[in-house]
Amino acid sequence: MEEQRDDNFVIKPCSTCANPVPIDMERIKHKLDLHFDKKEFEQAERLINYWLVEAKNGNNAKAELELQNEYMGFCRKMNRRDDAILHAERAAELVRELKLDRTVGGATVFLNVATVYKAFDNPNAAMSYFIKVKEVYDQNLKDGDKLFAGLYNNMALTAVDMRQYDAAENLYKQAIDIMSNVKDGELDEAISLLNYADLLYTKYKLGTDDDYSKYGDRIEELVNKAWTLFNIDTTPHDEYYRFVCEKCASTFGFYGFFVYENELKKRAKL
Numbered sequence: 658m659e660e661q662r663d664d665n666f667v668i669k670p671c672s673t674c675a676n677p678v679p680i681d682m683e684r685i686k687h688k689l690d691l692h693f694d695k696k697e698f699e700q701a702e703r704l705i706n707y708w709l710v711e712a713k714n715g716n717n718a719k720a721e722l723e724l725q726n727e728y729m730g731f732c733r734k735m736n737r738r739d740d741a742i743l744h745a746e747r748a749a750e751l752v753r754e755l756k757l758d759r760t761v762g763g764a765t766v767f768l769n770v771a772t773v774y775k776a777f778d779n780p781n782a783a784m785s786y787f788i789k790v791k792e793v794y795d796q797n798l799k800d801g802d803k804l805f806a807g808l809y810n811n812m813a814l815t816a817v818d819m820r821q822y823d824a825a826e827n828l829y830k831q832a833i834d835i836m837s838n839v840k841d842g843e844l845d846e847a848i849s850l851l852n853y854a855d856l857l858y859t860k861y862k863l864g865t866d867d868d869y870s871k872y873g874d875r876i877e878e879l880v881n882k883a884w885t886l887f888n889i890d891t892t893p894h895d896e897y898y899r900f901v902c903e904k905c906a907s908t909f910g911f912y913g914f915f916v917y918e919n920e921l922k923k924r925a926k927l
Contacts, residue, residue, distance in 0.1 A: 665889060680712055680720040681802045689727060694896045701731065722751040728765050729773050743772040764793035766803070772811055780818040780911075787812045806835040810849050813856070822860055830854040843892050844901045847883040853907045854879040880912050887921065899925045 685708055691840035692701035705728050712721040725748040731740035749770050757763030771786035791810055798804060813828035829849050836846035857872040857879075864871070883905070891900065910918035 659816050665789050680708060680717055682720055682723050685724075686727070690896065698731075698735065701895060705731065717727045718751060718755055722748060722755065722757075722766065725751060726769055730769060733776050741773045741878065742777065751763065758789075759793055759796075761793065761804070762861055764790045764797075767793075768808060768811065771815070775811065775815050775818065778818075780815045780904065783815045784819065787815065801838060803839045803845070806839070806845060806849070808833040809835070810845070810852060812853065813849075817856055817859065822856065825856055826853070832880065841892065844898065845884040847886040847905065848901065850879045850883040850886070851905055854883075855908070856857070876912060880892040880909065880914060884909065884914070884917050887924075889917070894924070894927065 660708075678833065687838040688704055689701055691700070691813065692704065705724055707722045709721060711730070712718075712724055718734060725744050729744035730749055746897035748766050752758050752763040752766050755763075758767070767786045771783040771790065774780070775783035776782045776878040781910075787808065793806060794802070794808060809828040813832065815823070816825035816828060828829065829852060833846055833853065834850040836849065838894050839845075854876045857876050861869055861872045883915075884890075887902070887905075902921040906918045906921035906925065
């Protein structure tokens with residue numbers, strides 16, 4: 658499972674473009690969040706398309722970039738490969754045109770581009786973008802910043818696709834360590850724990866001795882710890898919480914934790 662929350666990419670209406678038309682991106686994103694929360698996907702796409710036209714006609718390249726960033730994520734979630742890649746490539750192009758490729762905001766767009774390529778079976782392209790992101794984060798962020806955790810989790814997923822299992826294990830451990838020390842990081846830590854469990858299961862399936870006990874106890878430990886993190890009293894049960902519950906429920910069921918699976922399915926609908 659990928660890290661889905663992106664609270665760190667905010668680009669204001671362009672002040673450097675020639676005669677840009679101001680666009681209130683905060684208001685647009687608020688409306689999009691409402692549509693997504695209600696699963697009103699057609700309305701969300703109409704909203705993005707409308708403002709994309711306005712941004713292009715109004716010569717507001719930075720607003721277009723943020724809208725392209727939203728659109729590629731939307732298409733990825735809707736499993737629309739060609740559209741997701743189209744908007745991802747346009748977003749990457751805009752990052753370079755606006756000379757944002759060495760900034761944290763631009764790198765975070767590249768991270769989202771990478772997740773599109775990863776989702777549609779191009780791990781090599783995804784990893785090349787992840788490496789660019791890491792270079793920028795290393796130059797601009799302190800060690801332990803939560804953005805590194807999201808990057809490492811997604812890099813690990815891609816490393817698994819590339820059968821680089823030792824690298825993936827190291828990346829998951831780093832992501833878990835970071836989020837365990839970040840305020841309100843419980844859900845993202847839980848995602849990485851479950852992903853780590855899946856990695857160990859994959860390694861077991863590749864083994865020749867057919868001895869599940871080699872990883873079974875560790876997998877159970879990771880899954881139980883993830884479940885504990887879903888039950889922290891201070892964790893807000895918001896749209897992101899419901900999203901993570903929905904995405905993680907089946908993983909608990911896969912490892913035989915059916916009570917946990919059913920409970921998360923209920924929470925996802927609240």
